[in-house]
Structure formats: C-alpha cells, structure tokens
Amino acid sequence: MSEKTDLLVVENLKKYFSVGRGKVLHAVDNVSFTVPRGTTLGLVGESGCGKTTVGRTLVRLYEPDGGKILFDGQDISGVRGREKRELTRRMQMVYQDPYASLNPFFTVGEIITEGLEIHGIGAGKKERMEIAYGLLEKVGLHREHANRFPHEFSGGQRQRVGLARSLAVNPDFIVCDEAISALDVSVQAQIVNMLCDFQESMGLTYLFIAHDLSMVRYISDRTAVMYLGTVVEVGDNREVYDHPAHPYTQGLLQAVPVADPDYEQERSRQNIMLGEVSSPVNPGPGCRFCSRCPHVTERCRQEMPALRPVGTGHLAACHALEQGG
Ligand SMILES: Nc1ncnc2c1ncn2[C@@H]1O[C@H](COP(=O)(O)OP(=O)(O)OP(=O)(O)O)[C@@H](O)[C@H]1O
Numbered sequence: 534m535s536e537k538t539d540l541l542v543v544e545n546l547k548k549y550f551s552v553g554r555g556k557v558l559h560a561v562d563n564v565s566f567t568v569p570r571g572t573t574l575g576l577v578g579e580s581g582c583g584k585t586t587v588g589r590t591l592v593r594l595y596e597p598d599g600g601k602i603l604f605d606g607q608d609i610s611g612v613r614g615r616e617k618r619e620l621t622r623r624m625q626m627v628y629q630d631p632y633a634s635l636n637p638f639f640t641v642g643e644i645i646t647e648g649l650e651i652h653g654i655g656a657g658k659k660e661r662m663e664i665a666y667g668l669l670e671k672v673g674l675h676r677e678h679a680n681r682f683p684h685e686f687s688g689g690q691r692q693r694v695g696l697a698r699s700l701a702v703n704p705d706f707i708v709c710d711e712a713i714s715a716l717d718v719s720v721q722a723q724i725v726n727m728l729c730d731f732q733e734s735m736g737l738t739y740l741f742i743a744h745d746l747s748m749v750r751y752i753s754d755r756t757a758v759m760y761l762g763t764v765v766e767v768g769d770n771r772e773v774y775d776h777p778a779h780p781y782t783q784g785l786l787q788a789v790p791v792a793d794p795d796y797e798q799e800r801s802r803q804n805i806m807l808g809e810v811s812s813p814v815n816p817g818p819g820c821r822f823c824s825r826c827p828h829v830t831e832r833c834r835q836e837m838p839a840l841r842p843v844g845t846g847h848l849a850a851c852h853a854l855e856q857g858g
C-alpha cells in the first residue's frame with residue numbers, strides 16, 4: 534500500500550448558498566487540505582462553520598461552486614453519470630443520526646444489500662445476504678439481526694448498521710459526520726476503536742468531523758480547524774494540539790476543560806471565544822476571525838490571510854504569524 538500518497542487533495546473548494554434578496558452565504562470558502570491514503574483527517578470548528586457542507590460537497594451530494602477535488606488523482610468536482618455513481622460507491626458518508634438515514638420499512642438485511650444491488654456486487658440475492666451476514670458480524674452484531682427493523686436497535690447498534698451498510702460497497706474513503714457525537718461515551722469508544730480496526734484491515738481513509746476535540750485528537754492523524762467557512766489551521770496532530778499557531782485554535786484548545794483552578798481562572802480571563810461571530814452572509818474581504826481576534830490589525834480587516842507553513846506539516850492562515858516570521 535502506498536501510504537505516502539494523498540487519496541484526497543482539496544484545493545480552494547467553494548460552496549455558496551443563495552439565501553434570498555441577493556444575499557449569498559459563504560458556507561465553504563477557498564477550503565484546501567489533503568488527506569493521505571490510509572489516514573484520518575479530523576475536521577473541527579464551531580457549529581455552522583461549514584464542516585458538514587465540506588463533507589457533503591466532497592462526496593458530491595452538493596455541487597461545488599469552485600475549486601478542485603482530486604480523488605485518487607482524478608478531479609471529481611464535475612463528474613457525472615456512471616463516473617459519479619462509481620464515486621458514490623468509493624466515497625461513503627456516515628451520519629450522526631443513522632436512524633434518519635436508515636429506511637424504517639426495510640429490514641437491516643435489506644438496508645445492507647440495497648447498496649450491493651445498486652453497485653452490482655454479489656451474484657444474487659442469496660450471495661448478497663451472505664455478504665450482509667458477514668458485515669453484521671464484522672461490526673459486532675449478529676446475523677439474526679438481518680431480519681429486524683432499525684427501530685429495534687439502540688443508537689450504538691444503529692450506528693453499527695449504518696457502518697455495515699457503508700462498508701458493504703467496499704469504499705476507499707468515509708466521511709464520518711459527527712458519527713459518534715450522539716452516543717454514550719463508552720459506546721463512542723467502541724465505535725471509534727472499530728473504525729480504527731477497519732482502517733488498519735481495509736486501508737480506509739477517513740474525514741472525521743466532530744465537535745469533541747479530545748475524540749478528534751485520539752482518532753485522527755492530522756486535524757483541520759475551520760472558522761466561518763475557512764480553514765484557519767491544518768497539520769499533524771502533534772503540531773496542531775501541542776503548538777497551535779492560529780489564535781482561534783488556541784482559543785478552542787483553551788476551551789477544553791482542565792482540572793486546575795488557577796489555570797481555569799486565567800483561562801476565563803483570556804477567553805477570546807466570547808467575542809461576536811461575524812456573519813457568513815456576504816462576508817467582508819478580511820479574515821473571518823477578525824471580530825474576535827486579540828491580535829487584530831487593519832490589514833486583517835482588509836485582506837484574507839492565506840494558509841502558510843508555520844512548522845513541519847503545519848499550516849495556518851494569520852497575518853500576525855507572517856509578521857512574526
Ligand atoms: N442547504 C443549505 N442552504 C442554506 N444554507 C445552508 C445549507 N446548508 C448549510 N447552510 C449554512 O451553511 C453554514 C454551514 O453549515 P454546516 O451545516 O456545514 O455547518 P457545520 O459546521 O456542519 O455545523 P454543525 O456543527 O452544527 O453541524 C451554516 O451557516 C448553515 O446555516
């Protein structure tokens with residue numbers, strides 16, 4: 534397996550939504566990152582910063598409004614027809630609420646074999662059911678579960694069914710969008726460990742979207758931090774978590790509770806996360822974080838900073854970092 538190559542290269546990806554009366558919401562604006570084959574990129578940021586929109590645009594549930602998505606060397610930002618269908622097999626998306634995406638009128642067996650049938654995997658119904666049984670066991674369920682309906686399962690079990698359905702079509706890349714956020718902590722750990730095992734055994738590549746920084750740090754190799762439609766920092770985990778460069782990332786990390794009263798006091802004093810959030814609708818030309826940033830200058834209000842290297846395998850978009858060398 535060629536581990537060094539990138540499975541996914543995203544360059545200046547844009548997704549805008551028209552929200553009436555000439556107003557345009559810049560949900561994803563010039564987003565760039567890479568995901569090396571067989572690794573996990575964590576995607577973090579506050580609610581509404583565009584994480585889900587990035588995921589949905591990558592798997593082509595949304596048409597991009599600009600930029601490139603290179604998947605396995607091919608620009609897939611404009612593919613159609615048969616090529617697009619093959620892509621929907623290779624790129625899967627797992628959601629926070631699997632219940633909403635599991636057809637309540639289908640048995641679990643039917644849910645899993647549906648994708649096999651669409652993509653012509655398995656010689657007939659019987660063979661496809663055998664594949665489904667194998668997948669159920671793989672995700673820690675039993676073959677008997679194939680005859681049951683989604684409502685008969687717990688949240689964690691439903692997430693396993695959703696995962697079995699995604700794995701059925703033998704994908705290369707899975708977007709896990711808050712896939713474990715709604716589950717109990719112990720169940721979260723089980724699902725995360727399972728995802729790690731599958732990554733090892735099947736060579737899968739993940740984009741792991743979550744609010745919970747500690748979970749993202751645990752599961753991912755690299756992390757991208759989003760703020761109002763833009764990536765403000767991306768890099769290897771040891772760089773991003775131990776040497777956060779962007780003021781927003783520093784603020785996010787400070788917001789993770791620490792069991793030290795002195796530190797807690799200092800932290801609330803410095804809390805930059807309380808400032809006003811700008812709007813993603815018709816945004817100004819400057820840095821999206823300038824309304825909350827403690828280091829803001831006039832240049833920040835006028836000019837959007839680009840992602841630049843700040844360490845090994847570590848990029849950040851901030852004018853203050855540039856000036857500091
Ligand atoms: N279909 C849509 N039409 C209009 N605006 C949308 C649409 N989908 C998302 N948005 C807007 O785009 C922005 C990004 O939304 P998105 O759901 O990608 O954020 P998110 O980071 O996934 O948030 P959360 O953490 O709450 O899931 C938000 O301002 C949202 O209101």
Ligand SMILES: [Mg+2]
Nearest residue numbers: 584585586710
């Ligand atoms: Mg989301």
